[in-house]
Amino acid sequence: MRLLDEENIDDIAVGAAILGSGGGSNPYIGKLMAREAIRRYGPVELYALGELADDDLIVPSAGMGAPVVAVEKLPAGDDIVRAFQALGKYTGRAPRATMSVESGGMNSIRPIYLAARLGIPVVDCDGMGRAFPEIQMTVLTAYGISASPFAMSDERGNMLLIDAVSNRWVETFARSCVTRMGAIGAIALYSATVKQLKAAAIHGTTTLAEKIGRTVREARLKEKNPVDAIRLAVDGFLVFRGKISDVDRRVSEGFAKGGARMTGSGAFAGQALQLDFQNEHLVLCVDGDYVATTPDLIAVLDSETGAPITTEALRYGMRVAVIAFPCAPQWREPAALALVCPRYFGYDIDYVPVEERFAS
Amino acid sequence: MRIGIDVGGTNTDAVLMDGTTVVSSTKTPTTANVSEGIATALRDVIADSGINAATIDGVMIGTTHFTNAVVERKHLTPTACIRLGLPATVCLPPMVDWPLDLRDLVGGNAHLAHGGHEFDGREISAFEPDEIREIAEKIKAAGLKAIAISSVFSPVNATFEEQSAEIVRSVIPDANITLSSEIGRIGLLERENAAIMNSCLRQLAARTVDGFKAALDELRITSPFYISQNDGTLMNADFAKEYPVLTFASGPTNSMRGAAFLSGLKDAIVVDVGGTTTDIGVLQHGFPRVAALAVEIGGVRTNFRMPDTYSIGLGGGSLIDPHPKSLPHREGGTSLTLDSPSLLVGEGAGGWGEVKVGPRSVGYELTEKALVFGGDVLTATDVIVASASADIGDRDAVSDLDAGLVTAVEARIMEMIAIAVDRMKTSATPVPVIVVGGGSILVTGEIEGASEIIKPDHFPVANAIGAAIAQVGGECDRIFSLAELSRDEALDQAKQEASDRAVNAGAAAASVDIVDVEEVPLAYLPGNATRIMVKAVGDLVGA
Numbered sequence: 001m002r003l004l005d006e007e008n009i010d011d012i013a014v015g016a017a018i019l020g021s022g023g024g025s026n027p028y029i030g031k032l033m034a035r036e037a038i039r040r041y042g043p044v045e046l047y048a049l050g051e052l053a054d055d056d057l058i059v060p061s062a063g064m065g066a067p068v069v070a071v072e073k074l075p076a077g078d079d080i081v082r083a084f085q086a087l088g089k090y091t092g093r094a095p096r097a098t099m100s101v102e103s104g105g106m107n108s109i110r111p112i113y114l115a116a117r118l119g120i121p122v123v124d125c126d127g128m129g130r131a132f133p134e135i136q137m138t139v140l141t142a143y144g145i146s147a148s149p150f151a152m153s154d155e156r157g158n159m160l161l162i163d164a165v166s167n168r169w170v171e172t173f174a175r176s177c178v179t180r181m182g183a184i185g186a187i188a189l190y191s192a193t194v195k196q197l198k199a200a201a202i203h204g205t206t207t208l209a210e211k212i213g214r215t216v217r218e219a220r221l222k223e224k225n226p227v228d229a230i231r232l233a234v235d236g237f238l239v240f241r242g243k244i245s246d247v248d249r250r251v252s253e254g255f256a257k258g259g260a261r262m263t264g265s266g267a268f269a270g271q272a273l274q275l276d277f278q279n280e281h282l283v284l285c286v287d288g289d290y291v292a293t294t295p296d297l298i299a300v301l302d303s304e305t306g307a308p309i310t311t312e313a314l315r316y317g318m319r320v321a322v323i324a325f326p327c328a329p330q331w332r333e334p335a336a337l338a339l340v341c342p343r344y345f346g347y348d349i350d351y352v353p354v355e356e357r358f359a360s
Numbered sequence: 361m362r363i364g365i366d367v368g369g370t371n372t373d374a375v376l377m378d379g380t381t382v383v384s385s386t387k388t389p390t391t392a393n394v395s396e397g398i399a400t401a402l403r404d405v406i407a408d409s410g411i412n413a414a415t416i417d418g419v420m421i422g423t424t425h426f427t428n429a430v431v432e433r434k435h436l437t438p439t440a441c442i443r444l445g446l447p448a449t450v451c452l453p454p455m456v457d458w459p460l461d462l463r464d465l466v467g468g469n470a471h472l473a474h475g476g477h478e479f480d481g482r483e484i485s486a487f488e489p490d491e492i493r494e495i496a497e498k499i500k501a502a503g504l505k506a507i508a509i510s511s512v513f514s515p516v517n518a519t520f521e522e523q524s525a526e527i528v529r530s531v532i533p534d535a536n537i538t539l540s541s542e543i544g545r546i547g548l549l550e551r552e553n554a555a556i557m558n559s560c561l562r563q564l565a566a567r568t569v570d571g572f573k574a575a576l577d578e579l580r581i582t583s584p585f586y587i588s589q590n591d592g593t594l595m596n597a598d599f600a601k602e603y604p605v606l607t608f609a610s611g612p613t614n615s616m617r618g619a620a621f622l623s624g625l626k627d628a629i630v631v632d633v634g635g636t637t638t639d640i641g642v643l644q645h646g647f648p649r650v651a652a653l654a655v656e657i658g659g660v661r662t663n664f665r666m667p668d669t670y671s672i673g674l675g676g677g678s679l680i681d682p683h684p685k686s687l688p689h690r691e692g693g694t695s696l697t698l699d700s701p702s703l704l705v706g707e708g709a710g711g712w713g714e715v716k717v718g719p720r721s722v723g724y725e726l727t728e729k730a731l732v733f734g735g736d737v738l739t740a741t742d743v744i745v746a747s748a749s750a751d752i753g754d755r756d757a758v759s760d761l762d763a764g765l766v767t768a769v770e771a772r773i774m775e776m777i778a779i780a781v782d783r784m785k786t787s788a789t790p791v792p793v794i795v796v797g798g799g800s801i802l803v804t805g806e807i808e809g810a811s812e813i814i815k816p817d818h819f820p821v822a823n824a825i826g827a828a829i830a831q832v833g834g835e836c837d838r839i840f841s842l843a844e845l846s847r848d849e850a851l852d853q854a855k856q857e858a859s860d861r862a863v864n865a866g867a868a869a870a871s872v873d874i875v876d877v878e879e880v881p882l883a884y885l886p887g888n889a890t891r892i893m894v895k896a897v898g899d900l901v902g903a
Contacts, residue, residue: 033451068839068891069479071547073512077451113451155448155484182478183889245788317783 001051001121003043004112004206009034011213016108018212018230019205021297022311023280024105024131025067029074034109037077037116044112045121046206047097054195056096058123059087061114062107064135064152064174065184070106073184076155080114080186083153087188090149090161099123099197101138101190103205104131104280122206127190129202129328130297132340133279135174136167139328140190142336143200150174150189154181202328208234216306226306227321230299236325237358239284239291240273241266241303244318260314262322273322275300277311282345284324292324293347295331295340296354299323324354361416363581364828365401366614366821367394367423373824374401376409376416380621384408385821394425395571402579413580418900422588422614422827425568426561426604430462430658435564437506437536438467440499441556442492442528444475444520445512445548448484454510454552459659466560469502471495475520476512479889480841484512492524496531505532506562508555510540512548516838536562543603545837546891550654550663557660558605565604569597586900590664592617592647592826593833593897596866608657609666611823616641616648616667618826619794622816628792629781629810632822633799635677636721640780641669643794645875647897665835672780673719676799677726678740680769681716715768717776731757740802743769750801770804778808785809796822833875833897834861841889850892851877858896867898 004012013027038044052058061084063070088095098111103126115122127138135147147167152160152174160177164170170189178185192200215233219226231238242264249258257278264271274285281298284291292298300309303319330336332353338344341351361383366373367390375385386404391397398421406413429435441454454470455463473491476484499507507528511520518541525537538558544551569587576585587600588610595606612632619630626646632639642649648667655666722729722737729735731742732753738761744750746758747766781793790811795803796819807813818825836857840850859872876895 029452032457036451036456066479066889068546071549073445073476073478073484074449074452074548076447076449078447155450157447182480182482182484243782316787317785319779319783 001045001047004038004046004122005043006035006038008210009038009109009112011210011217012109012112012206013213014216015209015212016103016105017308018299018301019108019129019209019297020104020131020308020310021280021299022277022309023133024102024107025070027106027109029070030106030109030113033075033077033113034116037113041116041119044115046124047121048124049194049198049201049203052096052123052194054193054198056194057088057091057093057191058097058099058194058197059084059095059188059191060101060127061098061111061186061188062101063110063184064187065178065181069183073182075184075186077113077117079153079155080110080188081117082157082159083151083186083188084114084118086151086153086159086161087149087191090151091191095120095191097121097123099201100126100205102126102128102131103202103209104128107131108206108209123197124206125197125201125203126205127201129205129331130295131280135171135189137339138190139202139330139336140192140200141167141339142330142333143196145190145192145196145200147189149191150187152177152181152185152187154185200330202330219306225304227301227303227323230301230306231323234297234323234325236323237354238321239324240264240271240286240322241268242271242273242320244314244316244320247314247316258311262320275322278345279311281311283342283347284322290349290352291357292354293342293349293351294345295327295337295351297325297327299325326353326355361411362828363402363405363416363419364824364826365398365419365421366611366823366827367397367421367425368611368823372397372401373821374405375818375821375824375828376405376411377825377828382818382825383411385818385824387821394423394568395575398572399575399578402575402581406579414582416581416583418583419576419581419585420588420594420827420830421572421585422610422823423607424611426565427608427657429561429564430557430660433462433465433658436465436560437563438465438469438504439506439508439556439560440467440469440471440502440504441508441510441552442471442473442495442524443510443552444473444487444524445484446472446474446476448476448512449548452549455556457549457661458553462658462660466556467504469499469504471498473524475524477514477517477520479513479516479839481516487520487523489523489527492527493531496528499528500532505534506536506559507532508538508540508552508559510548510552510555513546513839514539514541515544515546515551543605545663545665545893546839547654547663550661553660554605554662554664557657557662558603561604562601565601569601573597586830588614588827588830590666591650591833591895592830593865594830594900595832599865605664608662608664609655612639612641612667612669613648614826614830615639615796615823616643616826617646617830618822618824619643619796619816620646621825621829622796622818622822623792623794623814625792625794625814628794629784631777631781631793631795631803632797633795633802634675634797635726635799636673636675636723637671638674638777638780638799639669639671640784641667642784647875668784670780670784672776673721674717674740674773674776674802675721676739676741676802677721677723677730678718679720679722680738680740680743682765683714715765715772717769717772740769740773744801744804747804749804752801773802774805774807777803781807782809795819831897831899832862832865832867833895834858834863834865834867835893835895836861837891837893839889839891847890850890854892854894855896858894862896862898866900868901869898872896872898
């Protein structure tokens with residue numbers, strides 16, 4: 001166990017944006033919430049799964065809805081407390097701690113706010129190891145952990161409980177209800193015991209986000225290029241350096257879809273890269289060959305500052321470095337891959353782990 | 361005739377324009393008392409042209425004074441904030457992310473109340489007049505008169521902010537109230553921050569604008585005068601007293617608008633070369649492209665539509681470092697001087713391929729420290745003089761510079777500019793590049809990706825010209841639900857709102873043009889909600 005304080009939160013926010021893989025919401029609001037709660041209630045305990053009892057109940061917490069709305073209708077704070085407590089009531093057991101469902105963007109940090117408010121620990125693990133757009137897209141789904149019972153609350157005190165036959169159905173019902181709640185909902189879901197999570201969850205992701213953020217901060221302090229430091233911190237591969245030469249963007253069914261083309265520079269001169277995205281980065285091709293695909297992580301970074309660039313911010317002329325790094329091993333099991341593999345997103349190719357692509 | 365004035369950190373520039381002709385221009389040092397500097401500049405520019413003050417139709421002033429007040433924490437009035445949105449927004453109260461010194465100075469007097477709207481226009485909770493009245497009584501008891509009022513999604517529906525203001529005025533009749541919906545866009549904290557800063561700057565604004573008026577009176581200039589806003593449009597003196605925050609970042613905007621005017625181009629890249637930095641911006645339809653990200657002023661996040669500029673450390677005063685690899689990183693202050701023998705003829709055998717220009721600079725001390733001005737520091741200006749591309753100061757002082765070094769420095773400067781220009785372009789198609797600013801002599805060659813390079817006359821005072829030619833504008837930024845409206849109807853409605861606001865701000869209705877339309881559909885939502893931002897501008901009535 002260790003304590004998370006204000007500086008840790010800043011680092012986690014930076015790391016979470018990189019783990020967002022082009023998506024997730026801006027962690028700014030989440031960072032402020034956690035910082036204010038820590039100032040008021042004190043630091044938050046972060047536990048590794050191994051430090052908890054096998055039959056402890058963990059209830060993950062998150063937010064869902066439109067990031068654009070989240071910067072205007074700021075959270076009440078009570079909403080997430082209410083959803084979390086309602087789930088405990090429904091399952092008939094008091095939760096021991098909370099954790100992240102997603103370790104990209106704002107949802108990496110929101111559980112820390114909740115933990116500070118309630119004086120409970122946060123567990124150093126999550127269900128994605130990155131960001132994905134839908135509720136069922138977790139390794140927890142593949143390991144048979146149900147997103148139901150699912151609780152969603154708004155600032156008014158409305159509480160919605162969903163007990164659905166599959167995690168996909170939870171997504172369907174919750175997505176249509178969140179619009180009526182004003183496009184933002186605080187949710188609690190995927191309740192599980194520590195024993196279940198030891199097998200299913202992705203371990204150490206809060207610490208990983210923090211390590212990435214600290215790496216960026218220290219590299220900047222020493223006036224070193226943060227890109228290499230980030231690549232080392234995530235055990236990744238530098239896929240490309242160059243300039244964005246074209247961005248094509250469209251929105252359909254609530255998803256921001258599109259692609260960006262880049263032309264290489266330096267060691268990558270003469271190469272052309274194509275990046276496709278749907279809220280998050282999906283696949284990367286260099287000169288027509290696939291070099292990295294979902295669920296492995298793809299981060300597009302400003303080539304000088306190392307700042308991650310989200311799919312919404314990609315723009316012609318930006319000088320970027322593209323890093324790909326392995327997803328959590330759980331994603332590579334068939335049941336998990338089926339949820340987020342290239343074929344799920346309409347690409348007629350098999351998933352090949354990024355490190356294998358680079359080994360050859 | 362119009363006079364344009366730009367009050368910068370270092371210089372106050374003024375131009376006198378007759379229609380589209382620049383009659384005279386002047387540069388004077390900015391003074392601690394801004395009005396005095398303006399009076400001097402006005403006197404110079406009028407004396408220079410010999411015209412009668414009575415023939416001046418308008419004076420347009422761009423100033424960084426209010427930005428500096430926030431940055432320097434000076435002249436700020438303690439201000440209360442009322443936010444409507446309960447039960448939402450509780451965990452992040454007003455001023456939550458302000459630097460503590462500034463929050464203390466402004467007072468941190470914040471109140472939350474019921475009200476606010478959803479993105480689709482529904483109410484979050486009902487408006488409670490008694491609640492606002494009680495809050496107003498508390499603010500009155502605290503002795504505050506400066507107040508900012510924000511409400512969730514007030515860019516969609518501002519009625520709760522307006523109703524609250526009415527109630528507050530009934531309790532505090534001489535209250536100075538800023539509504540967030542009047543000055544900002546979607547992004548509650550950022551818009552609210554701007555509203556609070558606006559209220560805390562109003563006393564200073566009243567004094568400053570009255571000072572400008574006194575300076576004009578003294579010179580018997582009776583014409584109306586206007587202040588530049590950050591979007592390149594004007595506000596009249598009364599409006600400027602009400603909305604001082606709208607002057608933030610008007611400097612770069614004026615410079616780009618001036619470049620557009622001087623070159624006659626509406627779509628181009630503008631390269632503004634100063635003494636220490638070069639700012640590159642993009643003109644679209646004659647106006648600067650705006651930045652997408654939040655901008656901090658004095659440590660406070662705002663979401664003003666600032667010009668999207670990219671700055672590099674290159675200017676007339678940039679230091680030249682011929683062998684950056686062979687010399688370990690040197691700490692600030694030391695610089696190569698004429699005594700460094702490696703700069704002289706014959707020492708370039710190893711080649712100058714690694715030569716470094718900037719980011720360190722002698723800045724405003726150029727006219728003392730550069731070689732051509734009798735100093736002992738090798739600057740970019742010295743190299744340009746040595747290459748015979750410009751004739752400033754004493755050319756003999758640089759006649760011994762190695763020709764290879766001169767060529768290498770010129771090439772490096774052009775390479776730095778070319779990379780920055782390309783970064784700001786929106787497509788690979790070549791575009792015209794307009795070069796302005798006092799350091800324009802640094803641009804001596806071709807820029808890759810530029811269809812042409814234009815160095816217009818009067819380039820050193822492009823910013824004052826931008827102020828002189830400014831128009832007036834209006835904006836609309838709202839989320840529309842396309843369930844009830846067609847996309848075309850929503851666009852028409854947004855354009856009408858923006859045009860109406862331009863006319864209210866003083867534009868001649870017949871001259872109003874829509875200059876920018878941006879649509880952003882809301883991601884992660886299945887519905888058909890879309891955010892539409894429209895900007896309209898027109899000529900000043902009577903100008």
